[in-house]
Amino acid sequence: MIQYDVVVVGGGAAGMTAAIFAKRAGRSVLLCEKMPKLGKKILASGAGRCNILSDKVGAEFYNTEARALAASVFGQFGKDKILGFFKELGLEVYTQDDGRMFPVTDQASSVLKVLEMELERLKVSVGLNCEVKNLHIIQGGFELKLSQATPSPFRHTSLDGSVLWRISSLPSKRGRGPGEGGRGDVRCGEVILAGGGRSYPALGSDGNAYALAQKFGHTIVEPVPSTVALLVKDPWCHSLQGQKIRAAVTNRIQNKNIRTVSGELLFTQYGLSGTAILDVSEEISIAMNRERIREIQVEADLLPSFSEEALKTELSRRLARGISAEHLLEGLLPAKFSAAMKSLLGKKDLAAIILDLKHRRFKVDGTRGWNEAEFTAGGVATGEVHVKTLESKIQKGLYLAGEMLDVNGHRGGHNLAWAWASGAVAGSQK
Ligand SMILES: Cc1cc2nc3c(=O)[nH]c(=O)nc-3n(C[C@H](O)[C@H](O)[C@H](O)COP(=O)(O)OP(=O)(O)OC[C@H]3O[C@@H](n4cnc5c(N)ncnc54)[C@H](O)[C@@H]3O)c2cc1C
Known part of the structure; x- marks a missing residue:
């Protein structure tokens, strides 16, 4: 031998x-x-x-x-x-x-x-x-x-x-x-x-x-x-499918913020992907797939270059100029976001709009698999x-x-x- x-x-x-x-x-x-x-x-x-x-x-x-x-x-x-x-x-x-x-x-x-x-x-x-x-x-x-x-x-x-x-x-x-x-x-x-x-x-x-x-x-x-896309059932994922923006993403496990990463956020047919999501996926996958924890979210800041205060000032300025609700996010986010936030923008409730733009939470249902x-x-x-x-x-x-x-x-x-x-x-x- x-x-x-x-x-x-x-x-x-x-x-x-x-x-x-x-x-x-x-x-x-x-x-x-x-x-x-x-x-x-x-x-x-x-x-x-x-x-x-x-x-x-x-x-x-x-x-x-x-x-x-x-x-x-x-x-x-x-x-x-x-x-x-x-x-x-x-x-x-x-x-x-x-x-x-x-x-x-x-x-x-x-x-x-x-x-x-x-x-x-x-x-x-x-x-x-x-x-x-x-x-x-x-x-x-x-x-x-x-x-x-x-x-x-x-x-x-x-x-x-x-x-x-x-x-x-x-x-x-x-x-x-x-x-x-x-x-x-x-x-x-x-x-x-x-x-x-x-x-x-x-x-x-x-x-x-x-x-x-x-x-x-x-x-x-x-x-x-790990380093894997997430399954999320949220109407935004459906209406924003294919949209890619730069965002700050935080993974939240049992209501605790774990890690925040800046990068690409991609909306897909089945949920969320992009480099920022891949980067925060490890803790999520361990919690979901190994520790069987179900209470998991990702929170996205869709306009990380604006503080909440600065965003409030900018949106108020736009409204004061007579810009209609449907065009309020023009130049800030891709057009499809206005459609996804249509009902909220219609109410012109600035605090709610800012919450959605800076702290939009998505419940995570699972991760994509080994392939x-x-x-x-x-x-x-x-x-x-x-x-x-x-x-x-x-x-x-x-x-x-x-x-x-x-x-x-x-x-x-x-x-x-x-x-x-x-x-x-x-x-x-x-
Ligand atoms: C799509 C993709 C992109 C990536 N991009 C990057 C990147 O850009 N940068 C980075 O740092 N990391 C990246 N990674 C991760 C990185 O490639 C891996 O961590 C690294 O290659 C692991 O090397 P390894 O030799 O430990 O394992 P592997 O590369 O998986 O090699 C193990 C080998 O063992 C063989 N094998 C298994 N069992 C047996 C057996 N019983 N007998 C004989 N052979 C066996 C397998 O066929 C395999 O070829 C990426 C991974 C993927 C999947």
Whole structure:
């Protein structure tokens, strides 16, 4: 049976980085990816541009439970090291005004390509269509049961389709490669679990890898969709469908304001979306989908550049000029808002109009699902891994990295920052 020093489960951002660092440390490495290609989620990220990092990297951008872990990992592999890593691979990046960083090509495929080139350069063994179905402890390490989804899964194909190498033709320490023997088992000294979360299952990460960690007794904090649109049954959503404005949005859980975010508010057929909603969705999804709390609202300030006082003055000025109720919001908000607020505007009750414009509340009925959530909140409990090494506190030789852990970053490059940094730290351990 083929033997490696390290097997990495999952060929996403975290797994590829972990494999590169493990190989650079002189170990033999097998990277197993259940999909036919590596890094599918990288290609989808940042709307195809891949927001690889934020210019501010730090523990404060993550859920409270993850902060000690994030602080330790970024202390070892922070912004400069992540940028240095990609610079060495040949990827040039630029920073937008909002602090988000992208490859200068504005193509996520450039990010994946440089990672694949490094895997090729280092001759890391890569198994595609290769799902790790099970693993168990043997003396001195682990034995893994791999799927045999194709007759010859152990070959790595470059982006242009040419076969780069086959694992079965690489020298192994003992025995034949699984591609030749067809048994689909490998042995290794260490395992790095980087199987991702549950969001966008069509891209590969469907939550199956949690079971591999659970086998050793790890706790899985119930995964819920995050960075996700909200279901709201409100006549405004119907009449304003397709309208997008800049707003300040606050999530309210059991009548308590939790977080306010400024950004895009988009009215849709089923409710609310846009960047501001995605940003406040994490706490809402955890409350609704994990804690089963029903009393949840979002409050929107549709004119955040006006104080209530200034808005009162402006609307009074308009009324004094004889502007009719139906045109009162002209130049302030898109025309459709006047239609949505028709009955209220007709009454010319300024206090009520201002309340609707500055504190419009929407009752949230639910969230959209896994196929639309950009991220998973939840995963392997952060307290169960060593903060310095990401090694499991329960099982020696087992490491965890990336979205699989209960580490939820804000939008804006923090989730990929975590994937690169945790992959590098887990891969660097000996
Ligand atoms: C649409 C979208 C846009 C996003 N945009 C951004 C962005 O711009 N910036 C940002 O910071 N974050 C973004 N994110 C989040 C970010 O992409 C992820 O957090 C990050 O890619 C997670 O990396 P990962 O390696 O931990 O997991 P994944 O990328 O999910 O990789 C896990 C891999 O493991 C494989 N796998 C799972 N189980 C097994 C198994 N048993 N055996 C073998 N292989 C297995 C899966 O097929 C998958 O390829 C976005 C996410 C989505 C969905």
